Amino acid sequence: GQQVMQIPQYQHVQEGEDFTTYCNSSTTLSNIQWYKQRPGGHPVFLIQLVKSGEVKKQKRLTFQFGEAKKNSSLHITATQTTDVGTYFCAGTVEYGNKLVFGAGTILRVKS
Amino acid sequence: DSGVTQTPKHLITATGQRVTLRCSPRSGDLSVYWYQQSLDQGLQFLIHYYNGEERAKGNILERFSAQQFPDLHSELNLSSLELGDSALYFCASSVDFYNEQFFGPGTRLTVL
Numbered sequence: 001g002q003q004v005m006q007i008p009q010y011q012h013v014q015e016g017e018d019f020t021t022y023c024n025s026s027t028t029l030s031n032i033q034w035y036k037q038r039p040g041g042h043p044v045f046l047i048q049l050v051k052s053g054e055v056k057k058q059k060r061l062t063f064q065f066g067e068a069k070k071n072s073s074l075h076i077t078a079t080q081t082t083d084v085g086t087y088f089c090a091g092t093v094e095y096g097n098k099l100v101f102g103a104g105t106i107l108r109v110k111s
Numbered sequence: 112d113s114g115v116t117q118t119p120k121h122l123i124t125a126t127g128q129r130v131t132l133r134c135s136p137r138s139g140d141l142s143v144y145w146y147q148q149s150l151d152q153g154l155q156f157l158i159h160y161y162n163g164e165e166r167a168k169g170n171i172l173e174r175f176s177a178q179q180f181p182d183l184h185s186e187l188n189l190s191s192l193e194l195g196d197s198a199l200y201f202c203a204s205s206v207d208f209y210n211e212q213f214f215g216p217g218t219r220l221t222v223l
Contacts, residue, residue, distance in 0.1 A: 030209070031209060033211060033212075035214075042113070042215065042216055042217055044113075045211040045212060045213065048210075088153065092209060097208065098167040098169060099144075101153055101155075101156065103152075103153040104153050104154075
């Protein structure tokens with residue numbers, strides 16, 4: 001079945017350092033979504049990318065969708081303690097009918 | 112607050128029992144999704160309903176079943192519970208198939 005691989009599994013950074021998580025699919029995706037789950041909370045939608053090569057920014061967060069629509073990344077510039085949580089990517093295979101979540105990247109920020 | 116409600120918040124039960132988890136989607140959302148999140152695990156998609164009809168199935172066990180009612184709320188039934196079924200169960204809703212999903216607060220199920 002469709003799999004969405006996400007790396008790294010875990011990252012611990014010093015406050016102010018940058019952070020990146022990567023998402024890869026073996027098949028072409030029609031779209032990719034990113035979610036954030038704070039410790040003890042529920043996933044919250046961050047953004048959706050649809051177009052090949054698309055780049056979107058939300059303040060310190062930059063999201064990219066690869067040219068082949070098989071990979072994506074989330075980059076956080078100058079992390080803050082409020083960035084802690086698990087970041088999930090989720091993709092839908094072209095002509096598919098379900099959103100498949102990656103395993104998530106747990107981000108911890110040391111102040 | 113996402114607008115998605117789930118009850119109960121916590122559920123503790125014994126092996127072999129049956130439980131029902133309930134979800135009310137955001138007003139106007141026709142799609143309801145169920146996910147299972149075990150400790151240190153990602154989100155495992157279980158099932159998707161759209162306007163009362165089953166649309167997609169994930170890794171849902173035969174002991175589990177779900178339905179979406181005419182008022183669009185949904186229930187997830189878990190039977191013959193095993194220790195390994197202990198997890199957080201999230202419900203999410205969306206306007207239709209490919210839009211952003213809004214997650215409820217989850218139901219934490221503990222099977223003893």
